[in-house]
Structures are given as structure tokens and as C-alpha cells.
Amino acid sequence: EDKVVQSPLSLVVHEGDTVTLNCSYEVTNFRSLLWYKQEKKAPTFLFMLTSSGIEKKSGRLSSILDKKELSSILNITATQTGDSAIYLCAVVGRAGAGNMLTFGGGTRLMVKP
Amino acid sequence: EAGVTQFPSHSVIEKGQTVTLRCDPISGHDNLYWYRRVMGKEIKFLLHFVKESKQDESGMPNNRFLAERTGGTYSTLKVQPAELEDSGVYFCASSRRTDFSGNTIYFGEGSWLTVV
Numbered sequence: 001e002d003k004v005v006q007s008p009l010s011l012v013v014h015e016g017d018t019v020t021l022n023c024s025y026e027v028t029n030f031r032s033l034l035w036y037k038q039e040k041k042a043p044t045f046l047f048m049l050t051s052s053g054i055e056k057k058s059g060r061l062s063s064i065l066d067k068k069e070l071s072s073i074l075n076i077t078a079t080q081t082g083d084s085a086i087y088l089c090a091v092v093g094r095a096g097a098g099n100m101l102t103f104g105g106g107t108r109l110m111v112k113p
Numbered sequence: 114e115a116g117v118t119q120f121p122s123h124s125v126i127e128k129g130q131t132v133t134l135r136c137d138p139i140s141g142h143d144n145l146y147w148y149r150r151v152m153g154k155e156i157k158f159l160l161h162f163v164k165e166s167k168q169d170e171s172g173m174p175n176n177r178f179l180a181e182r183t184g185g186t187y188s189t190l191k192v193q194p195a196e197l198e199d200s201g202v203y204f205c206a207s208s209r210r211t212d213f214s215g216n217t218i219y220f221g222e223g224s225w226l227t228v229v
Contacts (some may be wrong), residue, residue, distance in 0.1 A: 004155070014174070041222030042116070043204075088156065100169070103148070103156035 002027045006089050009015035017079050021107045023089030024071040033065055033072050036088040038106070043088055046074070049103050079111045115139065116220035119205050125227045131193040134224045138187070138207030145188050145189075146208075146218075147180060151201035159203075162188060163211060195228045202226070 003026045013019055025033065032050045036043035047056045048073060049065035056063050060079075065072045076083055089104040118137045126132050138145045147159040159178070160170040164185035173180070177196070182188040192199050202223040209217060 036220075041122075042220045044220075045218070090156075100158060101146075101148075105155040106139070 002091065002093050002100065002102040004089055004091050004102050004104035005085075006107050008107060009105070010108040010110070012110045012112065013079055015080055017111075018075065018077045019079060019109060021074040021076075021087050021089075021109070022071065023073070023104055024069075025089075025091045025104075026070065026093045026104075027093040027102060029092060029094035030067070031092040034090045034092065034101070035063055035072075035074050036090065038088055039084075046087075056110040076109075079109075081111050081113055082110055084111045117207050117219050119203075119221035119224045121224060122220045122222065123225045123227075125229060128196055128197055128228055129194045130228075131191065132195055132226060134190045134192075134203050134205075134226070136190070136205030136207075138205070138220055142207035142209050142219075143185070144181060144208045144211055146206040147188070147190055148204040148206065149201050150204070150223075151198065156204065159190075168211070171196055185225060192226070195226075197228050198224055200228045 005024050007022045014065045032048050033047050035046040037046055047063045052065050053068040060077045063074045086106040086108050090101050093100050121137045139227055143164050145162040148156050150156045158172040160173055160180055161168045162182045165182050179191045202225050203222045205221040206218050
């Protein structure tokens with residue numbers, strides 16, 4: 001069975017700190033790894049990673065995939081209170097005629113002023 | 114463009130009762146997915162529709178859960194009879210393609226179900 005594990009489970013930091021969130025996976029027929037941010041309800045898309053070693057950046061957020069280690073990290077620099085959310089990692093694997101999205105348990109980040 | 118909408122947003126029912134959750138995908142999206150997150154656990158896949166057909170229902174936990182998508186538009190997920198362990202958030206998502214990339218899957222805000 002496909003498996004995605006995120007760490008830490010939760011994190012409390014102060015504004016301005018840098019955080020690193022981890023995601024490791026065991027997935028058959030890996031296709032891509034996705035990061036989502038879930039603030040109140042609907043998860044919103046952050047990044048999609050398919051190639052190892054290529055960093056994706058969006059403002060203060062960046063992410064990189066290591067296919068050898070079957071893992072990814074999400075970095076947030078100069079954190080702000082608005083970064084407080086649950087960060088979800090999901091892996092797309094090939095299943096039958098289509099793709100399957102397997103989620104990790106999420107990392108709950110709280111940024112204090 | 115309207116997003117994926119789900120109804121109800123919250124529901125509290127007694128054990129043994131029936132609840133029906135509804136999902137309206139983005140117009141034109143043939144692929145519709147149901148996921149759920151029960152307390153303290155990760156979001157798990159339930160099933161996948163392509164138009165009105167069930168492409169994959171391997172994640173459905175048991176026969177108390179019935180999903181339909183008549184006409185290939187909106188979908189319903191019925192839980193009958195509901196048990197305490199069914200409490201959680203039920204997410205619906207839709208995409209235009211089956212072979213999706215991350216930014217083409219759109220999630221609804223979820224239906225929070227509490228069974229007491």
C-alpha cells in the first residue's frame with residue numbers, strides 16, 4: 001500500500017523564523033509529489049515536483065524532491081503569521097487506468113507574532 | 114469560474130442515521146474524487162468517477178457507503194447507517210484530466226461530519 005509520512009506533526013515558531021517540513025514516501029509507479037496548504041478548509045496547491053534536485057520557488061516558499069531518498073522538503077523563510085496552516089504532502093502514483101493521490105498526515109504550522 | 118462546492122459544510126447526526134453529502138464539481142470536469150480525513154489520520158482516497166462511471170472505488174471503507182454520480186454532473190456520497198468512526202471531513206475534488214498534474218486538481222472545502 002502506498003504511504004506518505006510527514007514530519008514534524010506540528011511546529012510552533014515565531015515570525016521571521018525559517019522552517020523546514022519533511023515528507024517521505026513509498027509509492028509504486030511514482031509520478032509526482034505535490035504540496036498543499038490547508039488554512040481553513042480547501043487545500044490549495046503550492047508545488048508539484050517531478051524531477052529530483054530541481055528546486056521550485058514561490059516567494060518565501062521553496063521545495064525540492066530527492067527521488068533517491070524518496071523524500072521532499074518544503075522550506076518557508078521569514079515566516080509570517082499568515083503562514084499558519086496545515087501543510088499537506090501528497091504523492092501521485094499510477095494505479096490501474098489512472099492516477100492515485102496519496103496524502104501524508106500533514107504538518108500543522110503555527111507562526112506566533 | 115466557480116470552484117468545487119460541497120454541501121452541507123457541517124453535519125451532526127446520531128449513530129444509525131443516514132447522511133448524504135453532495136459535491137458539485139467544476140463545470141466540464143469529468144473526473145470527480147472523494148477523499149476523507151478522519152480524526153488524527155491522513156486524507157484517504159475513497160473513490161474516483163469518470164463522468165458517471167466509477168473508475169476506482171478501492172478506497173470505500175465498507176458497504177455502508179454509497180456514491181453516485183447520475184448524469185455525470187454532481188455526486189452524492191451516502192452513509193447509511195452512520196457509525197461513530199465515520200466522523201471526519203469528506204473532501205471532494207475534480208479535475209479535467211485523469212492524468213492530472215497538481216494544479217489541475219481542485220478541492221472543495223469539505224463536509225464536516227460528526228456522528229454522535
